[in-house]
Every structure is written in C-alpha cells, then in structure tokens.
Amino acid sequence: MTAKKRVGVLISGRGSNLQALIDASQAPDYPAELVLMISNVLGAKGLDRAAEADIRTCVIDHKNFGSREDFEAEMETALNEASVELLCNAGFMRILTEGFVTHWLNRHINIHPSLLPAFKGLHTHKRVLDTGAKITGCTVHFVRAAMDDGPIVVQAAVTVSPDDTEDSLAARVLEAEYKLYPHALKLVAAGEVRVEGEHVVGMTPEAGQTVLFSPPLPDTL
Ligand code: GAR
Numbered sequence: 320m321t322a323k324k325r326v327g328v329l330i331s332g333r334g335s336n337l338q339a340l341i342d343a344s345q346a347p348d349y350p351a352e353l354v355l356m357i358s359n360v361l362g363a364k365g366l367d368r369a370a371e372a373d374i375r376t377c378v379i380d381h382k383n384f385g386s387r388e389d390f391e392a393e394m395e396t397a398l399n400e401a402s403v404e405l406l407c408n409a410g411f412m413r414i415l416t417e418g419f420v421t422h423w424l425n426r427h428i429n430i431h432p433s434l435l436p437a438f439k440g441l442h443t444h445k446r447v448l449d450t451g452a453k454i455t456g457c458t459v460h461f462v463r464a465a466m467d468d469g470p471i472v473v474q475a476a477v478t479v480s481p482d483d484t485e486d487s488l489a490a491r492v493l494e495a496e497y498k499l500y501p502h503a504l505k506l507v508a509a510g511e512v513r514v515e516g517e518h519v520v521g522m523t524p525e526a527g528q529t530v531l532f533s534p535p536l537p538d539t540l
Pocket of ligand 1: 330332333334335336337409410411430431432440467493496
C-alpha cells in the first residue's frame with residue numbers, strides 16, 4: 320500500500336465527525352492518518368477526543384489575532400510542522416481567506432449538514448423544516464472561499480419525517496455524516512477522485528458511488 324496521507328482536522332466544537340474520522344482511520348488499510356487536530360475554540364470537546372486517540376492537538380484561538388491572515392499564518396505554521404498533506408474541516412466555524420483556501424486548493428474538504436448547494440450556512444435543519452422539504456442530507460465538498468461552497472465529493476440523502484424537530488433531524492443527518500465523511504476522506508486520500516473544471520470525477524467504479532441513501536432506496540419503486 321502507498322503511504323497514508325497525513326491529515327489535519329480543523330474543529331470548533333463537539334467533534335463527533337472528528338470521532339468518525341478517528342474511528343475509520345484506525346483500520347490498517349485506511350489511506351489516511353490523522354496527525355494534527357487544530358481547534359479555534361479553547362475547551363472544545365473535540366480536543367478530548369483527539370487526545371484520547373493520541374493525536375497531536377493544538378488550540379489556535381482566533382480571538383488572539385488581529386486579523387484573519389495572522390490567525391491563519393499560525394495555523395499554517397502548525398500544519399507545516401506536522402507535515403499535513405490534506406485538511407478536513409469537521410464543524411470548523413470560521414470563514415477562511417482566499418489566500419488560505421488557495422494554498423490548500425483541492426487538498427481541503429468540508430462537511431455540511433444539507434444537500435448543497437441548498438441550505439448553506441447556520442441553522443440548516445430549522446430552515447429545512449421551515450420550507451417543508453421532504454429530503455435533506457449532508458455533503459462533503461472541496462473548500463472554496465465562499466462558505467459551504469465548492470466541488471461536491473459525495474452526498475447522502477436523508478428523508479425528513481412530518482414529526483421531525485430540529486434535534487431529531489440533526490441527529491439523523493449526523494448518523495449519515497458519520498458514514499459519509501470517512502468515505503469521502505478515503506476517496507480523496509486514495510486519489511480516487513479529482514477535480515476537473517470545478518466538478519469532482521471518480522477515477523474508479525467505486526468512486527463513482529458518490530451518493531448514499533438513508534434509508535436505502537427500496538429495490539422496486
Ligand atoms: C456537523 O453537523 C457539521 O456538518 C456541521 O457542524 C456540525 C459539527 O458537529 N458543519 C457545518 O455546519 C459547516 N458549515 P461535530 O462537531 O459534532 O462534528
């Protein structure tokens with residue numbers, strides 16, 4: 320097997336998607352290893368998860384910097400020191416500058432709890448419920464300067480039920496996120512997908528399987 324890609328994870332909070340990546344990356348044949356986790360929030364729960372898994376952690380609090388560029392320069396130093404090759408945002412809630420995004424272009428992915436390009440931004444599940452949408456889901460995409468924007472790697476569809484609350488919907492979408500994010504990172508780390516003209520194309524038949532359904536579609540429709 321070729322060398323595992325060295326992955327850095329950026330978080331701001333709970334880190335349950337980070338946990339899904341930690342769990343997946345423990346498989347011997349997983350093509351990525353998590354070598355650094357940066358939190359921009361002191362005391363974020365994800366820090367404990369990374370420490371528990373013996374992953375180097377680092378808090379870089381954006382509030383301590385005069386500009387986004389200074390904050391990002393500090394992150395770049397830490398990422399360089401750990402020889403990070405690929406970056407994953409896992410609930411990382413900071414807008415990044417064009418300069419940072421360009422430096423990591425097509426080596427940086429994000430997960431968002433909607434079927435992008437619908438429902439970018441915050442309070443996603445409330446807005447889904449307010450519109451009466453019947454299907455929502457989650458998306459892993461390559462990062463671009465605009466928020467929750469960029470070439471889509473994989474998506475999972477999750478049905479909305481009539482009695483869903485924000486919390487029940489968020490919980491069901493999260494279950495899909497925990498499957499989708501490790502799958503997406505595997506595809507990217509193994510070089511099974513690449514970006515062509517701002518679209519992601521699969522390099523193998525498996526990488527063509529870029530949509531997951533929850534629940535699975537019945538055999539006969
Ligand atoms: C996840 O639902 C993730 O998709 C979302 O934040 C949550 C983080 O939870 N990200 C975004 O909304 C990005 N725009 P976690 O910290 O438990 O992984």
